[in-house]
Amino acid sequence: MGEIQREPILENEEEDTQAELDVWKYVFGFGEMAVVKCAIELGIADAIESHGDSMTLSELSSALACSPSQLYRILRFLMHRNIFKQTPNNQGPIMLAPWHALSTRALANGMPSFEKAHGEDLWSYGATNLAHTQLFNEAMACNARLMIPAIFEGCGEVFDGLGSLVDVGGGNGTAMGLLVKACPWIKGINFDLPHVVSGAPNCDGVEHVGGDMFQSVPKADAAFIMNVLHDWGDEECIQVLKKCREAIPKQKGKIIIIDPVVEEDNKTGDYKLNDFRLMLDMVMMAHTNTGKERTMKEWEYIIKEAGFNQITVKPIRAVQSVIIAFP
Ligand SMILES: C[S@@+](CC[C@H](N)C(=O)[O-])C[C@H]1O[C@@H](n2cnc3c(N)ncnc32)[C@H](O)[C@@H]1O
The missing domain is CATH 1.10.10.10 (Winged helix-like DNA-binding domain superfamily/Winged helix DNA-binding domain)
Known part of the structure; x- marks a missing residue:
């Protein structure tokens, strides 16, 4: 042999x-x-x-x-494994139905479109319709897989020197999972509503914490908040930002906001990106009670009202920008 x-x-x-x-x-x-x-x-x-x-x-x-x-x-x-099959069900209409009620929202004292269509706001609806929450979180996770590389490419240095980072409204933790993979020195906390984190998969280096960002935010060296503030009106954003400020060190802490910044006029920025930001503003109108896309002036207003003194904005290869606020 x-x-x-x-x-x-x-x-x-x-x-x-x-x-x-x-x-x-x-x-x-x-x-x-x-x-x-x-x-x-x-x-x-x-x-x-x-x-x-x-x-x-x-x-x-x-x-x-x-x-x-x-x-x-x-x-x-x-x-x-094709042993069971998911059939297209009523998930599409859930997010589509509010669009039929958009004109209601435009009326003086008009009812929010999502509430008009489903009787409660998007987040309360998700708490009792977990299949919808799963689908929503999966969709956000797809977006996070594109966003995190763009953030690293555009301003990866923002994570240098951080020992811990809390992702406020982090969904199923996909973004934080990618962040700690790229920066293994960071202890990651994925913070979201209890029913959201209870369905989130385990991820090395990430602790899932359930809670309400309007009540308190877990402590960390910095807070990361992506695609969340645009879901809320100014007063609510100020409240969340204040809770974020309480969660970070007074001297060295920072908040990293990832959200669109609408160009005041279409002369300076990229027309197509700005057009999509305005489309997202319509999405906020249809899907949230008080959310909206903001110009830089509007961002400065809520960030300063929440007690932050210094703001830096970095455009990245995305519809969103990175806004860094220091106490
Ligand atoms: C549009 S998603 C953004 C998810 C994630 N940051 C991303 O970009 O992929 C908004 C998130 O805010 C969370 N959220 C809503 N109300 C909240 C609250 N009161 N406290 C904590 N998280 C909340 C939702 O559950 C949802 O995961």
């Missing part, structure tokens, strides 16, 4: 990735069988069958007395 030789060292990246996946398959290959067994024990297929039609995550979790966030993770895996 001839000598058995080791396979030559793999040369290209694709082969490396395949080899890594193969190793994982040998280690956890039984996982699929175990999760199918779990689905049988929970009675997922039986529940859907006896319901007679497709079910929403919240219907299925109450029928099975399961935690919606844990059940969602199991189903996500099984759907990925």
